[in-house]
Amino acid sequence: MKAAHFKNLRPVCPRCRRESGALIALEVVHVSPGAESAGGRKEILACPAHGCRQEYPVIDGMPVLVPDVRGWVQANERDILARRDLSDELGSLLGDCLDPAGPHNVTRHNVSAYAASHYGTGTDDTEQGTVHGLLRAAMAMAGPLPPGPVLDLGCAVGGTSFHLAGALEGRLVLGMDMGFGLLRVAHEALETGEVVYDLRMNGLVYRRCRRPLWQGPAGPVDFWVGDASALPFAPGGFAMVCALNLLDCVHSPVEVLQQIDAALVPGGVCLLAMPFDWSVSATPVEGWIGGHSRRAGDGGCPVTRLRAILADGDWPLPGMRLRLAGAQTVPWAVRLHDRAEMLYQSELMVLSVPAGPSDGGGAVDVA
Numbered sequence: 584m585k586a587a588h589f590k591n592l593r594p595v596c597p598r599c600r601r602e603s604g605a606l607i608a609l610e611v612v613h614v615s616p617g618a619e620s621a622g623g624r625k626e627i628l629a630c631p632a633h634g635c636r637q638e639y640p641v642i643d644g645m646p647v648l649v650p651d652v653r654g655w656v657q658a659n660e661r662d663i664l665a666r667r668d669l670s671d672e673l674g675s676l677l678g679d680c681l682d683p684a685g686p687h688n689v690t691r692h693n694v695s696a697y698a699a700s701h702y703g704t705g706t707d708d709t710e711q712g713t714v715h716g717l718l719r720a721a722m723a724m725a726g727p728l729p730p731g732p733v734l735d736l737g738c739a740v741g742g743t744s745f746h747l748a749g750a751l752e753g754r755l756v757l758g759m760d761m762g763f764g765l766l767r768v769a770h771e772a773l774e775t776g777e778v779v780y781d782l783r784m785n786g787l788v789y790r791r792c793r794r795p796l797w798q799g800p801a802g803p804v805d806f807w808v809g810d811a812s813a814l815p816f817a818p819g820g821f822a823m824v825c826a827l828n829l830l831d832c833v834h835s836p837v838e839v840l841q842q843i844d845a846a847l848v849p850g851g852v853c854l855l856a857m858p859f860d861w862s863v864s865a866t867p868v869e870g871w872i873g874g875h876s877r878r879a880g881d882g883g884c885p886v887t888r889l890r891a892i893l894a895d896g897d898w899p900l901p902g903m904r905l906r907l908a909g910a911q912t913v914p915w916a917v918r919l920h921d922r923a924e925m926l927y928q929s930e931l932m933v934l935s936v937p938a939g940p941s942d943g944g945g946a947v948d949v950a
């Protein structure tokens with residue numbers, strides 16, 4: 584966990600924030616000797632509030648700042664305790680023996696799918712259809728940004744966070760995700776300058792890929808585990824929130840949209856992309872934005888319904904400040920294996936919070 588990120592982003596207890604709205608700054612309560620530039624490695628953060636005292640682990644340098652720490656650790660047990668020292672050959676043999684639908688092979692598959700889009704496969708590395716194509720298109724539509732850090736929500740293996748850090752020179756960028764196995768790829772790249780992941784060829788056959796990171800490890804990027812629906816921050820701290828292909832993967836998309844809105848400073852910008860690929864394994868039907876109720880005036884169209892709940896829409900969510908600044912449909916492909924990919928048409932929206940009367944000074948162009 585980088586000291587600059589902890590100091591500047593001032594994380595608050597996500598449990599207190601969710602349960603009572605209280606904004607209690609987290610404290611470092613345990614540092615292991617050695618490592619982290621001789622200052623020691625921070626291993627446990629905690630909420631100082633008497634009625635809470637929740638502890639938050641920092642695992643392999645990534646703080647876990649979710650309201651339900653116990654639930655998260657149990658859900659991510661296999662990835663947290665996974666061996667990282669196995670050779671390509673031995674890892675391949677063990678992968679053959681393990682349940683194809685078990686946690687090891689599911690994480691391997693997910694890492695392969697997102698790493699191919701974020702870092703390329705080494706065979707055909709055009710930007711078309713990758714997440715970088717989406718991000719570049721979104722940044723070209725965004726106007727000037729106020730000063731402040733950038734939050735990359737649902738960053739998966741982190742390629743977009745490195746991209747943002749490179750494009751928005753000098754700004755603090757935080758990549759945040761709930762999936763430890765995905766985030767670990769990002770964090771290891773940050774520490775070593777090299778992305779290492781297993782690319783799925785077919786079935787249980789994977790090929791180890793090593794790609795140099797285009798953005799050096801010294802960049803102002805860090806990766807934390809966090810829940811987009813319970814952000815561990817006081818409101819109004821970020822100049823930009825990027826949430827690419829996230830909303831249809833969460834329990835309550837509307838709640839996440841409200842969290843993004845609250846996280847932004849006046850004049851702040853949100854880069855949103857969604858294929859609206861609703862699935863009840865992630866979102867109950869009640870939470871879907873569109874994709875049901877064809878009888879309604881909008882015919883169940885998700886884009887129309889999302890526009891309607893923005894501040895300048897027909898049925899704005901209470902307290903919503905985000906307005907539509909631009910939109911386009913951009914192809915986004917998720918590679919499954921050598922012979923298959925899922926091609927989506929992702930709806931890209933640039934949303935902005937109106938600047939306050941005295942804001943606007945120091946704004947810089949992001950394109």
Ligand SMILES: C[S@@+](CC[C@H](N)C(=O)[O-])C[C@H]1O[C@@H](n2cnc3c(N)ncnc32)[C@H](O)[C@@H]1O
Nearest residue numbers: 714737738739760761762809810811827828832
């Ligand atoms: C479809 S993937 C998109 C990844 C990446 N943004 C991209 O476009 O390539 C959705 C990501 O959101 C993450 N995610 C799901 N629920 C989340 C939550 N509540 N908070 C933060 N991240 C979440 C998943 O772990 C996954 O990495």
